[in-house]
Amino acid sequence: MLTKIYHRATKAFFSENPNPLVKQSATTVAVVAACFSLFIPGATIVNIPYIIAGGSGALIALGLAYLVTRWEIKARTAVFIPVISLFAVGLFRVGTGGPNSLYSALIILPLIWIAAEPGRKYILFCFIFGSFALAMPFLFGDNQILRPSDVLRFIFGPAIFTVMAAIINEFARTARVRVKATEELVAEKSQLLAESLTREEEVKEAAAALVIAKKLTDSVLNAVTRQAIIGTNLSGLIDVWNPGAELMLGYTEEETVNRRYIHNFHRTYELDNFYKEIGPLIIAENMDPGFAALTEKARVGESDEREWTYLRSDNEEVTVKVAVTPRTDDHGDIAGYIFVANDVTQEREVTKLKDEFVGLISHELRTPLTSILGYLELIKDDDETELTETQITYLGVAERNANRLLRLVGDLLFTAQVESGKFPLLEGVADLTPILAAAVESAKPAADNKHVTLNLDNIYSDCILKGDPLRLAQAVDNLVSNAIKFTPANGSVNLSLQLIDGKAIIRISDTGMGIPKDEMDKLFSRFFRASTATRNAVQGVGLGLTITKAIVTAHGGSLSAESVEGSGTTFVMELPYTFQN
Amino acid sequence: MSFEIIIADDDVDIRGLIEAAARKAGFKVAASVSDGLDALEAIRTHHPKIAVLDVSMPGMSGLKIAEKVREDSTLDNVRIIILSASVHEAAIHAGLASGADTYVPKPFSPKHLAAELKRIAEL
Numbered sequence: 001m002l003t004k005i006y007h008r009a010t011k012a013f014f015s016e017n018p019n020p021l022v023k024q025s026a027t028t029v030a031v032v033a034a035c036f037s038l039f040i041p042g043a044t045i046v047n048i049p050y051i052i053a054g055g056s057g058a059l060i061a062l063g064l065a066y067l068v069t070r071w072e073i074k075a076r077t078a079v080f081i082p083v084i085s086l087f088a089v090g091l092f093r094v095g096t097g098g099p100n101s102l103y104s105a106l107i108i109l110p111l112i113w114i115a116a117e118p119g120r121k122y123i124l125f126c127f128i129f130g131s132f133a134l135a136m137p138f139l140f141g142d143n144q145i146l147r148p149s150d151v152l153r154f155i156f157g158p159a160i161f162t163v164m165a166a167i168i169n170e171f172a173r174t175a176r177v178r179v180k181a182t183e184e185l186v187a188e189k190s191q192l193l194a195e196s197l198t199r200e201e202e203v204k205e206a207a208a209a210l211v212i213a214k215k216l217t218d219s220v221l222n223a224v225t226r227q228a229i230i231g232t233n234l235s236g237l238i239d240v241w242n243p244g245a246e247l248m249l250g251y252t253e254e255e256t257v258n259r260r261y262i263h264n265f266h267r268t269y270e271l272d273n274f275y276k277e278i279g280p281l282i283i284a285e286n287m288d289p290g291f292a293a294l295t296e297k298a299r300v301g302e303s304d305e306r307e308w309t310y311l312r313s314d315n316e317e318v319t320v321k322v323a324v325t326p327r328t329d330d331h332g333d334i335a336g337y338i339f340v341a342n343d344v345t346q347e348r349e350v351t352k353l354k355d356e357f358v359g360l361i362s363h364e365l366r367t368p369l370t371s372i373l374g375y376l377e378l379i380k381d382d383d384e385t386e387l388t389e390t391q392i393t394y395l396g397v398a399e400r401n402a403n404r405l406l407r408l409v410g411d412l413l414f415t416a417q418v419e420s421g422k423f424p425l426l427e428g429v430a431d432l433t434p435i436l437a438a439a440v441e442s443a444k445p446a447a448d449n450k451h452v453t454l455n456l457d458n459i460y461s462d463c464i465l466k467g468d469p470l471r472l473a474q475a476v477d478n479l480v481s482n483a484i485k486f487t488p489a490n491g492s493v494n495l496s497l498q499l500i501d502g503k504a505i506i507r508i509s510d511t512g513m514g515i516p517k518d519e520m521d522k523l524f525s526r527f528f529r530a531s532t533a534t535r536n537a538v539q540g541v542g543l544g545l546t547i548t549k550a551i552v553t554a555h556g557g558s559l560s561a562e563s564v565e566g567s568g569t570t571f572v573m574e575l576p577y578t579f580q581n
Numbered sequence: 582m583s584f585e586i587i588i589a590d591d592d593v594d595i596r597g598l599i600e601a602a603a604r605k606a607g608f609k610v611a612a613s614v615s616d617g618l619d620a621l622e623a624i625r626t627h628h629p630k631i632a633v634l635d636v637s638m639p640g641m642s643g644l645k646i647a648e649k650v651r652e653d654s655t656l657d658n659v660r661i662i663i664l665s666a667s668v669h670e671a672a673i674h675a676g677l678a679s680g681a682d683t684y685v686p687k688p689f690s691p692k693h694l695a696a697e698l699k700r701i702a703e704l
Contacts, residue, residue: 359667363637366666367592370688374598377691406688 020078024065027085027109031058031092034103044102047095050140054092061085079117082110086129090136098137099150107133108164115165116172126165131158228320228341231327234334235284236261236291248320248343250313262339263291265310267317295337298324307344319345358416365409372402411543415526418550425554430469432504432575433462436495439476443484443493451489454480457496463504465577467555472575475551478544479508479571485538486569487512503557504577509570515563523561524549532565548573584630584702585611589620589646590664591638598691599633599664605695608702617641624650624659630702636665636676644679651680660701664689 035055038045045051061084068078089110093101107130115126134157138146221229221242228248231240238260241253249265263271271290275281283292297304305323312318320341329335376399380392387395417423440456447454476495483493491511498505513532515523522528527542552559557575586608588599596613603610608631612623617640624632624646632650634643643663650656663681665672676684682701685694 363666366687367595370666371592371594371598373688374595374601374691378598378601381692 019069020065020073020075020081021062021069023113024062024081024085027082027089027106027113028058028062030106030109031055031089034092034096034106038096044097044100045095046097050091050095052095054088054090054095057088057091058085061088075117079114079122082113083129085110085113086133087136090133091140093133094137094140099153101137104134107161111161111165112168115168117169118173118176120169123162123165123169127158127162130161130165134158134161226343228339230262230339230341231336232262232339233336235287236263236295236337238262239336240338245341248312248318248341249310261288261291262337263288263294266290266294267309267311270309295324295326298326298337299334301326308341310341318343319348354416358413362409362413366406369402369406369409373399373406376402408541411541411547414547415543415550418546423550423554425471425551426468427466428468429464430467430472431462431464432472432497432506433458433460435469435473435476436497436506438473439480440495442477443480446481447484447493450484450487452484452487453492454484455492455494457494460497460499463497463499463577465504465555465575467575468551471551472555475548475573476506476508478548479573482540482544483508483510483512483569483571485540486510486533486536491568499577502577504575506573506575507570508573509568511568514565514567514569515561516565517563520561520563524559583607583609585609585627586698587611587620587623587627587629587632588613589615589617589623589633589638589643590635591615592635595635595664595687598689599694602691602694603633603698605691606698606702608698615639617643617646621646621649624656625653628656629659631660631662631698633662633664633698634681636663636667636672644675644681647676647679647681660704662697662701 031054035051037043038051061081064084065078065081068081086107089103089106092106093103096103111126111130114122114129116122131154134154138150221240224242224244225247226244228245229240229242230238230245232238237258238256239258241251241256245256246252251260268290271293275289275293278293278296281289281292281296283289303323303325305321307319307321310318310320321344322339322341325338325340326334327336327338376395380387380395380399436456436458440454444454480493480495487493487510493508493510496507498507513536515530515532519528519530523530524545526546528545529540529542533540549559552573552575555575557573559571559573561569561571563569584607586603588596588603588610590596590599593615596615600610600613611627611629612619614620614623615638617638619640620632620634620638621641623629632646634646636643643665647661647663650659650661661681663676663679663684664687665676665684666687673684682704683697685697
């Protein structure tokens with residue numbers, strides 16, 4: 001119990017800033033205790049009124065201290081309390097014998113408060129008020145005689161008080177400085193702690209996010225079973241091997257990761273050939289040249305996808321299409337490569353079959369057509385037998401239709417080739433001027449038949465560009481014949497050539513039935529026939545524009561159309577035009 | 582003097598067309614066969630001026646026959662015309678590369694073939 005009081009008292013007094021109440025209570029308690037001690041037999045009681053005044057003063061001071069604490073008045077102002085307290089103590093001393101009072105030491109208590117205030121002036125105050133307190137018996141008391149020794153007391157007393165006050169003031173100041181420094185350190189520490197906690201939180205979150213991200217990546221990699229996803233480091237050593245790779249190549253992750261190199265799965269001769277193809281490369285010391293060739297394009301940031309042959313664990317070959325991309329680290333430098341491989345053996349098979357089928361069909365259809373057309377010609381050209389007009393006409397009809405069939409076979413074959421990407425184009429030189437002239441020539445009979453005027457608008461004596469003259473002629477013929485087909489009698493078809501900005505622009509416009517606006521986007525698709533065509537029963541199967549567009553695109557050009565239903569249509573063919581010697 | 586010609590095609594009607602073209606050009610048909618091996622045999626036997634060979638035939642393809650003929654120095658004077666319904670660029674190149682003197686696509690005009698026969702004979 002006593003230890004508890006002791007601890008609380010120590011805390012109250014020696015804490016950072018004891019409040020006025022606490023500070024005053026020391027003095028008041030001492031004075032009250034002194035009052036009670038007067039009841040001890042032999043105590044010096046000289047003047048009771050002064051004793052009472054002193055005691056009351058101390059209590060009043062306590063009361064004021066309480067109020068000051070309660071109303072939270074500033075410390076500076078509250079310093080009047082120890083002054084009052086000092087007077088009280090002085091009076092008490094006067095009443096208990098003045099200079100001979102046993103309670104002179106009580107003066108020290110209020111002085112401590114005053115001395116501890118921040119500022120050197122309080123040392124002076126201590127000297128002044130301390131001296132006054134000491135002098136009180138001579139000012140108020142019953143004629144105290146001033147003896148020579150009293151003078152000494154007047155010098156020593158205040159001197160000691162002043163020294164004591166100075167020491168206390170300095171201690172208090174140092175304490176204050178230290179406290180301030182400590183407070184600052186504590187604040188800094190709290191802030192650092194808070195920051196480190198936040199950092200810790202952030203790190204935890206980042207780590208958790210990383211785990212989630214890795215889990216996601218892993219699950220994605222593992223979900224892919226139809227494609228091989230293989231990751232390697234900069235020299236080709238495998239570090240990622242997904243289930244798709246295992247299925248495709250027959251090796252497990254344990255057998256490959258950090259044990260095999262990606263180029264081990266390739267056919268050496270394929271890599272060698274490729275290496276020779278792409279020319280000399282600067283290769284690092286330990287890098288396999290095949291691997292270097294494999295990743296060359298990826299290394300410079302270009303996308304790369306090509307076909308390769310992989311060797312499975314059971315020595316079977318697998319044709320794959322491989323896309324190579326680089327992997328970067330957090331500095332943006334290349335840290336490895338990712339290979340995504342698709343098994344295309346099936347695809348290849350199918351394409352091969354399709355090609356074979358198309359070839360077969362075209363052959364099978366052409367053979368009987370050869371006979372039909374051939375024998376028709378023999379009949380016509382028979383020098384021995386004279387044919388009647390009617391017979392000649394009939395033969396003409398048969399021949400025309402056989403040719404129609406032949407053209408259709410050709411178109412079907414062509415679109416099949418376009419589909420599969422195998423496009424037979426002659427890499428030669430074409431002159432547009434004769435091509436356009438020829439197109440008009442060959443279309444004239446049909447145009448005349450329908451009473452459609454056909455005009456050619458070409459100021460250029462030649463217009464030479466890179467390409468396949470036969471195919472280009474086919475494209476132009478197609479558009480011209482379409483124009484005539486879709487133009488009613490007394491209409492006109494105009495064919496023009498312009499050279500603008502390095503492009504040869506061929507325009508074929510007609511005054512025909514036009515194409516409805518909402519059908520324009522389907523215009524070039526296979527077997528598409530505009531409603532205007534079907535409505536007007538215009539002959540055709542819907543392959544012409546597909547073929548024409550394919551030809552133009554293969555030449556690096558573009559084909560577009562503008563049309564107004566009921567008014568006419570214009571097709572614009574743009575081809576890149578380069579001077580040829 | 583009329584030149585001799587060997588015809589090889591697995592379609593009987595087309596053989597008839599070629600025969601008509603040959604007659605037009607004033608040639609004599611020494612043999613008209615439907616099998617590749619028979620064709621090679623006939624060429625070796627008759628040493629014709631021209632051999633008109635279809636590419637796709639049972640026994641041996643026209644291309645193979647052309648190669649063999651070119652390999653045989655005794656057949657240096659035999660001219661070869663390859664006939665084919667194939668449109669592939671590659672086929673044409675293959676045909677000419679195998680040693681044929683010209684390539685005629687099907688369908689062909691008998692008149693045109695007759696003219697080609699005359700032209701080739703003069704090479």
